[in-house]
Amino acid sequence: QVQLVESGGGLVQAGGSLRLSCAASGRASSSFVMGWFRQAPGKEREFVAAIPWGAGSAVYADSVKGQFTISRDNNKNTAYLQMNSLKPEDTAVYYCAARVGLGLPLSAGRFYPYWGQGTQVTVSS
Secondary structure, X not given: OOOEEEEOOEEEEOOOOEEEEEEEOOOOOOOEEEEEEEEOOOOOOEEEEEEEOOOOOOEEOHHHOXXXXXXXXXXXXXXXXXXXXXXXXXXXXXXXXXXXXOOOOOOOHHHOOEEOOOEEEEEEO
């Protein structure tokens, strides 16, 4: 069983930055994948970004490319989401998720069996 704990959410003004962290319990293997998703009020959950724990490149939703950066620290079993130039439309609960294997679409939340509790990000205008 993998447990995920997010941190780093909060209230920020438009144009500001936040960095979210997601700490995974246990040892992440090289086939591990960490993803970030978000859900705004009244909207469906959407994919934000994902990164393999081993070899492979990060992937991003078109809506956050060039604005958000996902990274990982394998020694700390922690993934990060650096969010810059935040906009009010980025307001959502952000969830980290984890899975094993790269064979399925990284953007599909249904293929991630492990989820964190979520952290609120609110961007004021």
